[in-house]
Amino acid sequence: METRELRYYVAVAEELHFGRAAQRLGITQPPLSRAIRQLERRLAATLLERSSRAVTLTEAGAVLLREARAALDAIEAAERRTRRAALAARGQADVVLAIKAGASSDLLAKLLDAYAAEPDAVTVDLLLCGIGEQERMLRDGRADVAMLHLPYDTTSGFDTEELRTEGQVVVVPARHPLAERAHVRMADVADLADLPTPRWPGRDGSYPDGPGPEARDHAQLLQLIALGRACLIAPESCRAQLNEDHAAVPVLDAPKITTVIAWPPHSRSRAVAGLVRTAARI
Structure with missing residues (x-):
């Protein structure tokens, strides 16, 4: 299979529409078909079921979509990492750290300060990500290292070092009756019909169906909560990002969140090694 074919197929499989996929790729529809x-x-396989009304993936087509995404990510990662290695050879090394916007900010600040004090420290470029994007940034080479959060992020294929495990809280408007509680349970949060959880865009930019408001970033989410439009279950450390318009109530039966620093196992970057050592030490 050729890289071009995989890119074409991923576009069609994600759009489920040949016309939109062709427009996205900047080509006409006949060569795409x-x-x-x-x-x-x-492949001797039917990948797409086509009708006059819709295009759907077959089981084989779903497998190829997953594998094609992984293959294209690997190709992009190889290109980006090779270019950064060339910069490092010319003495222009840096390290790109992917983090979820608003997450683990206290831990991140300690890490950056401690690493900057190391004699061989290089510039750390922060790549602020939306929900779940850090993992993809690390896989496709846009990031050298990432801070991930278990059990929500996947660390399969990465080397990791655990940094912190903490409980979770539900963030609600400060004026909400729930804000007066010492603690709650997941069932209490599920019963909050007036405060639905937000909906985040998927990889294709579209939002899933549901009652919650659409949120694009952390700042917008905090504003929605302050306005009484949404709530959020988040790690305990999120308290550092809140203001007087928010309240954080411990959720006793919410799963614990473990923050890890992750990197590709084949990485030979001295900068990545130094950052990981510092993270483990602090």
């Missing part, structure tokens, strides 16, 4: 048919012949 021919490329997909050629790919199906080569």
Whole structure:
């Protein structure tokens, strides 16, 4: 299979519409349709079920979508990491750290200060991510290292070092009756019909169906909570990001959150090694 074919297929499989996929790729529809048919012949598999009304993935098509995304991520990662290695060889090294916006800010501040004091420290470029984006940034080479949060993020294929485990709280408007409680349970949060949890965009930019408001970033989410439009279950350390418009109430039966620092196991970057050592030490 060729990289071009995989890119074409991923566009169609994500859009589920040949016209939109062609527009996204900047080509016309006929060569796109021919490329997909050629790919199906080569694999001896039907990847897409086509009708006059819809395009859907077959089971084989769903498998190829997962594998094609991983393959394209690996190719992009190889390109980006090679370019950064060339910069490092010219004495222009830096390290890109992917973090979820608003998460573990106290831990991150300690890490950056401690690492900057190391004699061989390099510049740390922060890559602020939306919900769950750090993992993808690390896999496709946009980041050298990332802070991930278990059990929500996946660390499969990475080396990791555990940094902290903490409980969770529900963040509600300060004026909400729940703010007066010493603690709550998950069932109490589920019963908050007036404060639904927000909806985040998927990889294709669309929002899932549901009653909660659409949120694009951490700042917007905090504003929605302050306005009484949403609530959020988050790690205990999120308290550092809140103001007088918010209240954080411990959720006794919420799963514990473990923050880890993760990096590709084949990384040979001295900067990454130094950052990880510092994170483990603090």
